[in-house]
Amino acid sequence: MDRIRNPFSPGAGSPPPELAGRQSILEQADVLLGRVLAKRPEKSLLLTGLRGVGKTVLLNEIERRAVKAGYRTILVEAHEGKSLAVLLAPHLRRLLFELDRIAGAGNKVKRGLAVLKSFVGAIKISVGEFDIGLDIEPESGAADSGDLEVDLPSLFVTVAEAAQERNVGVAIMIDEIQYFKPVELSALIMAMHKMQQGQLPLVLIGAGLSILPGLAGESKSYAERLFNFPEVGPLTEPDAISALQDPVLAAEEEFDPAALKEIFRLTQGYPYFLQEWGYQAWNHAAASPISLHVVQEASDIVSKRLDENFFRVRFDRLTPREKMFLRAMAELGKGPYRTSDIAEQLKVKVSTMGPLRAGLIKKGMIYSPSYGDMAFTVPLFDEFMRRTIPNFEQ
Numbered sequence: 001m002d003r004i005r006n007p008f009s010p011g012a013g014s015p016p017p018e019l020a021g022r023q024s025i026l027e028q029a030d031v032l033l034g035r036v037l038a039k040r041p042e043k044s045l046l047l048t049g050l051r052g053v054g055k056t057v058l059l060n061e062i063e064r065r066a067v068k069a070g071y072r073t074i075l076v077e078a079h080e081g082k083s084l085a086v087l088l089a090p091h092l093r094r095l096l097f098e099l100d101r102i103a104g105a106g107n108k109v110k111r112g113l114a115v116l117k118s119f120v121g122a123i124k125i126s127v128g129e130f131d132i133g134l135d136i137e138p139e140s141g142a143a144d145s146g147d148l149e150v151d152l153p154s155l156f157v158t159v160a161e162a163a164q165e166r167n168v169g170v171a172i173m174i175d176e177i178q179y180f181k182p183v184e185l186s187a188l189i190m191a192m193h194k195m196q197q198g199q200l201p202l203v204l205i206g207a208g209l210s211i212l213p214g215l216a217g218e219s220k221s222y223a224e225r226l227f228n229f230p231e232v233g234p235l236t237e238p239d240a241i242s243a244l245q246d247p248v249l250a251a252e253e254e255f256d257p258a259a260l261k262e263i264f265r266l267t268q269g270y271p272y273f274l275q276e277w278g279y280q281a282w283n284h285a286a287a288s289p290i291s292l293h294v295v296q297e298a299s300d301i302v303s304k305r306l307d308e309n310f311f312r313v314r315f316d317r318l319t320p321r322e323k324m325f326l327r328a329m330a331e332l333g334k335g336p337y338r339t340s341d342i343a344e345q346l347k348v349k350v351s352t353m354g355p356l357r358a359g360l361i362k363k364g365m366i367y368s369p370s371y372g373d374m375a376f377t378v379p380l381f382d383e384f385m386r387r388t389i390p391n392f393e394q
């Protein structure tokens with residue numbers, strides 16, 4: 001059928017034609033945004049889930065709602081090798097200038113800029129031509145100890161107070177939050193603790209792989225008290241069917257029920273895969289309704305495309321030993337996997353696997369969903385590994 005009218009949108013962060021099955025998470029976000037502006041306590045949100053389940057898309061949608069609810073927003077994506085401070089500082093600067101343009105009395109915005117300037121000075125960040133503004137003197141003694149766990153909370157307090165003075169809230173949205181170092185996560189958590197204590201209008205909404213297993217002691221117990229961790233997972237069958245059928249109906253075309261069932265079976269409801277299958281099935285069909293037969297024919301193309309793109313980009317960055325580690329995991333089925341079972345597959349001692357495992361975590365291939373367990377970050381990756389390396393012999 002006409003490719004130009006194809007409603008599906010496979011791709012990282014591409015908004016789907018129908019954001020199916022996420023009503024309860026969006027409601028949680030609305031409640032959070034509303035309550036915090038009304039000075040009522042509410043836990044911040046950290047959306048957790050595998051790659052391709054729709055976290056980025058949700059974060060963008062929540063940002064839209066935050067703006068509507070009266071927030072000024074910051075949306076950043078963390079990545080390996082960029083510190084939290086370097087990532088946030090330019091955005092906080094932009095936000096404070098935005099607040100400065102909102103009419104209102106008081107000096108809290110100017111103070112925010114001064115504190116940001118001393119914060120930036122203390123961590124000696126180099127963000128190119130980063131300059132807060134020539135006419136602002138840093139406020140010495142504020143957020144400039146050089147200890148992030150002390151300075152970030154102080155900075156957030158001044159930013160939130162500035163926002164409060166201008167009658168708006170601040171929503172800080174961070175994607176791929178798992179890339180932060182433990183001390184950065186801990187600083188963020190401490191900062192949110194201050195927000196809650198002071199009933200200040202600043203919320204944090206994050207998305208990524210689960211961060212809890214990497215936190216220890218106090219920050220962990222704070223995190224559990226300060227955040228909700230809604231799990232973003234595969235869609236249920238009815239939601240997956242709406243995600244496919246509704247956009248097609250809106251285009252005045254249709255899927256046969258048997259075709260929808262088959263796509264659900266093949267994708268197991270994972271949003272990225274639903275978009276790929278919907279997209280290819282539409283293109284492959286000569287006319288509506290899109291039949292089971294068309295889906296079956298399109299499946300080869302989709303599997304190949306996924307193997308060559310979604311899965312392969314990750315696979316190609318691996319060393320031979322890393323590939324064998326992942327293949328050993330896949331040999332054990334869907335996971336999560338106990339480290340000792342992986343070691344047994346590889347016929348090595350658990351104690352020797354540390355560096356290999358750490359490297360794979362760093363590359364974003366695996367993560368620890370709970371203490372002592374490992375899992376793939378990409379859905380159905382175990383099947384891909386078995387397809388790509390059919391024979392596993394150690």
Ligand SMILES: Nc1ncnc2c1ncn2[C@@H]1O[C@H](COP(=O)(O)OP(=O)(O)O)[C@@H](O)[C@H]1O
Nearest residue numbers: 011012013016020052053054055056057271272
């Ligand atoms: N609720 C949903 N229903 C249908 N498709 C979705 C949904 N959420 C996300 N998608 C699709 O899934 C793909 C991956 O979304 P993305 O937000 O990039 O995932 P993540 O950030 O978790 O890796 C995109 O093509 C998007 O259109």
Ligand SMILES: [Mg+2]
Nearest residue numbers: 013055056175
């Ligand atoms: Mg994403």
